[in-house]
Amino acid sequence: MKENPEGVPAPLIWTRPAPRRRHSPLERDDIVRAAIAVADEGGPQGLTMAAVAKRLGPYTPMALYRHVLSKDGLVDLMLDAVTAEIPLPAAPGADWRADLHTVADGSWAVVKRHLWFAQLAPTRPPLGPHMMRRTEFVLQVLVGRGATLGEAMTYAALLDRHILGSAQQEAEELAMRRRHGIHTPGQLAAAVTAARELAAEGGRHPLLARWMEAPSGPGLDEQFALSLGFLVDGIAARLPRGGPPA
């Protein structure tokens, strides 16, 4: 990610013509797949040009640049490839709530498989073809029920914030575990204990301390469904009654 105090804007990979390729053993798709695997295992921290190259076999990091333009370009391709995994109906159906839930739940499932997504997505413009297709679908659903385009975009953004926010929370928990080394369960306990003591310190934060002592409440999946429901209910209340205007 080049800083850009006064220069040329860093080119987006989407504005590049698709590379004219001969048979090459290395293909853009292979690279993106490998990069996704690397990030799945090592998180955004582990996502390194060198790591991706190594995973692909006997390649140097520089070989990747021929195919993905830059690391940001690679990330853009990864984000779009993951978005492509989200199942999407061909067209909006009769039940708009079901359509929204399909997209949201599908996104949530996919994003949970690739937790780095939530951490990288907010750093890049959402201009990949699959990302745009997904947004377009949500817009179709909402505009089809009578929302204005501006409202539909608002609701789409609000749902995405919720999805990515939830994933980020899960990602942070995983990162914390990784930070302390998954390898020594004793150290994880020690870290948790330290945090607990911080919270308990001085008797401030009694509720927080009690919760850290014995975390309770629904799991993240349930939390996700719960607030998704809140949001969809809220949207429903603003949609014109009885479907789209004639």
Added chain:
Amino acid sequence: MKENPEGVPAPLIWTRPAPRRRHSPLERDDIVRAAIAVADEGGPQGLTMAAVAKRLGPYTPMALYRHVLSKDGLVDLMLDAVTAEIPLPAAPGADWRADLHTVADGSWAVVKRHLWFAQLAPTRPPLGPHMMRRTEFVLQVLVGRGATLGEAMTYAALLDRHILGSAQQEAEELAMRRRHGIHTPGQLAAAVTAARELAAEGGRHPLLARWMEAPSGPGLDEQFALSLGFLVDGIAARLPRGGPPA
């Protein structure tokens, strides 16, 4: 941020005893203030030990380590310092919705002043004293209305996701502007046009293309208030009627 494949967990600055200091011209608070100013101007990208040191005057980057332990430690201190800016009632009042709105709106206002907050917060554990105090307040409000501790924590997390998610969206827009150089408004227009053309390409995404052509809908502040309302309404529906159990 050290990778930690098998070693000692990176120590948190909160577990460190407060440094016993003599008069030194350089104080932890000065450093944190300077770092916040640097990040306000340059975003997370611009937040560099060297940049902070330079802003402080005739100091070398290494001088900071004496006071803030590591860059992660500095970030933790920055996050907590910004959290301290959020106005918080001393105790929950009679109107729990108003209390939640106070915290949420106050957080939103503060976070908008420091957009990097939304990008850095999800990468660090929320264990600073002011962060914990803020969470404790929200828990008090909700438990005071009859929520279980687990429910209260769920709702608190859900509200925070919304706040940080909204801020991240605004941060991304700013970052995009920065990427293309604020300095040349022509280039911003060019970038927007490029994105527009991507969306319009091939007649897929007609709605998205139309929106990018002429963005409409409420501003982010209104969007924030809107979905905050959705969420608080949802919470209200789950709270036991008529206040806390006797």
Added chain:
DNA sequence: CTCTTGCGTATACGTCATAAACTCTACCTG
């Protein structure tokens, strides 16, 4: 059979965080 064209490599540079060793000085102790 050359000539172009694109692929992978080798090398090098700039930016960053940060470890290690050093210096200086203010204060404390005997």
Added chain:
DNA sequence: CAGGTAGAGTTTATGACGTATACGCAAGAG
């Protein structure tokens, strides 16, 4: 007051990491 000591800030060095550049090579086109 001599001498030690514990910070404070500096210097220097190291190791990731992204990526610019220049090169050699092979495969298809004429």
